[in-house]
Each structure stands twice: as structure tokens, then as C-alpha cells.
Amino acid sequence: VTQPIRTGDSLADILERVLDKGVVIAGDVVVSVLDVELLSLKVRLLIASVDTAREMGIDWWSRDPFLTGGTTTALARENRELRSTVERLERTLAALPAASRRERP
Amino acid sequence: MTGDSGWYVYAVIAAADAATVDGPAGIDGVPAQVLVSADLAAVAAPVDLAGFRVAQARPDVTEDGWLARAVRGHHRVVEDVFAHASVLPLRFGALCASRDDVLLVLDSLRPRLRAGLGRVAGAGEWMVRLVGAEPHAEAEAVDTTNASGTAWMLRRRASVRAREVARERWSKAATAVYGTLAKHARETSVAEAGVRYLVGRADEARFAGAIQELRESELDPELSLDVDGPRPAFHFTEERGA
Numbered sequence: 001v002t003q004p005i006r007t008g009d010s011l012a013d014i015l016e017r018v019l020d021k022g023v024v025i026a027g028d029v030v031v032s033v034l035d036v037e038l039l040s041l042k043v044r045l046l047i048a049s050v051d052t053a054r055e056m057g058i059d060w061w062s063r064d065p066f067l068t069g070g071t072t073t074a075l076a077r078e079n080r081e082l083r084s085t086v087e088r089l090e091r092t093l094a095a096l097p098a099a100s101r102r103e104r105p
Numbered sequence: 106m107t108g109d110s111g112w113y114v115y116a117v118i119a120a121a122d123a124a125t126v127d128g129p130a131g132i133d134g135v136p137a138q139v140l141v142s143a144d145l146a147a148v149a150a151p152v153d154l155a156g157f158r159v160a161q162a163r164p165d166v167t168e169d170g171w172l173a174r175a176v177r178g179h180h181r182v183v184e185d186v187f188a189h190a191s192v193l194p195l196r197f198g199a200l201c202a203s204r205d206d207v208l209l210v211l212d213s214l215r216p217r218l219r220a221g222l223g224r225v226a227g228a229g230e231w232m233v234r235l236v237g238a239e240p241h242a243e244a245e246a247v248d249t250t251n252a253s254g255t256a257w258m259l260r261r262r263a264s265v266r267a268r269e270v271a272r273e274r275w276s277k278a279a280t281a282v283y284g285t286l287a288k289h290a291r292e293t294s295v296a297e298a299g300v301r302y303l304v305g306r307a308d309e310a311r312f313a314g315a316i317q318e319l320r321e322s323e324l325d326p327e328l329s330l331d332v333d334g335p336r337p338a339f340h341f342t343e344e345r346g347a
Contacts, residue, residue: 002309008232008333011166011173014180021339022196023117023221027213029206031111033157034198039164046166 015043112207113152114199115182116337117218119226120146122190129185132156132178137186140204142211145218148186149207157200187337191226193218194337221342227306228291229335233316234299235279237328278325285315294340303341304334 019040113132120141126148128136137150160172167173176197183194201207211218283300287293289312290302304312316332324330 002313002335005332005334007331008336011168011176014176015166017336017339018176018179018183018197020196021342022194023218023342024196025114025199025210025214027210029201029209029213031154031200031202033111033154033200034161036196036198039161039198042164043166043172046164050166 012047015040015047019043109154111152111154112149112201112204114147114149114195114201114207114210115179116148116186116195117193117211117222118146118148118186118190119222120144122146125189126186127189129182130178131182132175134178137182140207140211142208143215145211145215145222147207147211148182148192149201149204151204152200154200157198183337183339187229191222191228192337193222193225194339194342217344225303225338225341228303228338228341229306229309230338230340231290231302231304231312231332231334231336232296232299233282233286233302234331235275235282235328236331237275237325274325275328278328282319282324282330285319286312289315292341296340299331301340302334303338306335309335 019036024036115131115137118126118139120143123139123141123146126137126139128138131137131150132152133156135150135152137148140147140149156171156175160175164172179197183192186192199210201210283293286300286302289308290304292303294301294303302312316330320330
């Protein structure tokens with residue numbers, strides 16, 4: 001038996017085989033929930049637009065910590081920054097001359 | 106099942122092969138069944154239609170979205186059946202209202218389905234691509250900064266010539282590959298990316314041997330063969346001469 005060779009297992013390959021090829025059955029007994037021609041076209045446009053965006057360097061989602069799972073580290077960093085800002089503000093407040101505090105009613 | 110369910114049909118096989126199908130998990134993980142009517146059988150399963158409605162309205166093509174999972178489920182069932190029997194794959198989305206309607210599909214389309222199954226019986230499809238120094242314009246973009254008009258013209262001519270040479274080598278190799286492999290195939294189908302061959306399972310060893318020989322011998326050193334197969338004959342299901 002010849003060993004199968006697999007180089008076409010990507011989602012794009014599978015979509016091409018399954019959405020574009022194969023026997024189409026039609027008639028009264030077929031439920032028309034799905035217009036596969038239209039679905040195939042939509043999928044093609046979606047894939048093309050993702051690829052085009054990447055080619056154009058629009059890949060913000062790959063650096064977005066929320067989308068890439070880097071949420072925890074980003075949040076931790078943000079917390080650290082906020083904490084140091086608060087500390088700085090508190091120090092500034094404490095160092096204010098008594099005169100400026102007296103002006104308040 | 107609620108009113109919003111139906112029967113999904115994956116593929117058609119010969120009734121004689123019905124026992125080879127061992128309930129492969131398809132869309133939404135539901136195992137596929139075999140519904141026999143005379144000499145043909147449908148590989149089908151009950152499904153919830155909700156996913157299909159959403160996919161039609163707002164297709165989600167992320168790797169783990171419903172559509173990708175459903176498409177993989179369809180592919181998995183057809184591949185699983187193909188491992189043990191001759192299979193006529195249906196395109197994604199063949200839905201019937203009931204189990205009886207699946208049998209009606211077999212009855213009403215019997216001559217066409219029988220002919221389609223006969224065409225791919227005992228065969229699988231192979232995709233062979235020639236990859237490497239494939240000629241394309243972007244590969245040799247001409248740098249026009251700080252170039253005089255003459256230098257620019259010369260560089261541009263050299264680039265065009267290089268592309269022509271690459272194209273000639275590519276088409277020469279492609280012709281040789283096709284000539285060698287087509288001899289072992291029942292049918293061929295030329296696509297933009299490469300050539301698909303419908304190869305009888307009895308000829309697979311010879312076909313694979315020919316690929317091996319091409320790889321080892323006369324093929325252009327800058328080009329290589331990218332091979333995938335055997336698979337269910339998805340690309341040899343369309344009516345010919347239609």
C-alpha cells in the first residue's frame with residue numbers, strides 16, 4: 001500500500017475542496033438553508049481581505065495583547081504604571097507649600 | 106429534535122460498501138450513518154440547522170469558528186469513508202428535511218450518482234505542484250533609486266530576461282512532469298496551482314514511483330515537486346461535457 005502524502009491540510013485547502021468541489025444535489029427534497037455558492041464567495045472574500053490586510057502591514061491584531069492572549073502581562077504593566085503615577089501625585093501633594101494649602105476654604 | 110433540524114448528506118457510496126462505514130464523527134460531532142436504497146447508499150447524519158443559518162448570514166472563517174469546524178467535519182467523514190471504500194463526495198451543505206428525503210435524493214438522482222461513483226470508483230486524486238523558481242514579477246523588483254535612465258533600462262531588461270528564462274525552465278519541467286505522471290492516471294485536471302491526477306488505487310505504487318524518479322533525476326535542480334494524495338476525488342465529480 002502506498003503511504004499517503006499530506007501537504008494540503010490547511011483550512012484554505014479544505015475549504016477549496018469542500019466548498020467548491022463535490023457533487024451538488026438540488027431539488028424539492030433539499031432544504032435551502034444554505035446557498036453554498038454565496039457562502040463560498042463570502043468565505044473567499046473574507047480570507048482574501050485578511051491576507052490583503054497582512055500584505056499591507058495591517059496586522060494590529062497580532063500585536064493586540066487582548067487578542068493574542070498577552071492580556072495578563074499588559075494589565076500587570078498598566079497596573080504598575082498607574083501605581084507609580086499615584087505615588088508620584090501623592091508625593092507632589094505632600095510637598096506642596098503650606099501657603100497653597102491654606103488658600104483652600 | 107426540534108423543527109429546526111434536518112439530515113446532512115456527506116457522500117454517496119455503493120450499497121455493497123455500506124458495512125465499511127464505521128460511524129465517523131461529522132458536523133457537531135454527530136456520527137454519520139449509512140442509508141441504503143437499492144444499489145446506492147448515502148452517508149448522512151441528523152443535524153441542527155442553526156449553525157448553517159448563522160454561517161450563511163455571517164460566515165466565521167477563524168480556525169475554530171463553527172464553519173471551519175463543520176467544513177473539517179465534512180472533510181473528515183469523506184476521508185474516513187474513502188479509507189475503506191469508493192466514495193462520491195458531496196459539496197458542503199447538502200441538507201434534507203428528513204431521513205426519508207435522503208433516500209428520495211438517492212432515488213431521484215440515481216443514474217447521475219451511479220455514473221459519478223463509477224467514474225471515481227477505486228481511485229483517488231493527487232495534487233502535484235511544481236515549486237521553486239516559479240516566475241513572478243515581484244521577485245525581481247527593480248531598484249530605481251539613484252539610477253540613470255540607461256542603467257535603469259539595462260537592469261530592467263536583464264530582469265525581464267531572467268524572468269523569461271525562469272518561465273521557460275518552469276514550463277519545460279512542468280511538461281516533463283505531466284508527461285510522466287499522466288501515463289499512470291485515469292484523468293487529469295489542470296489547475297492554476299498544479300495538476301490533479303485521478304489515479305486508480307491499483308496504479309498508486311507506479312504513480313508514486315514515477316514521482317520518486319522525477320525527484321531523483323531529470324527535474325530542474327531549482328524546482329521541486331509538492332505532492333498531496335491520495336484523497337477522495339473531490340475534483341473529479343463535476344459532470345463532463347456539461
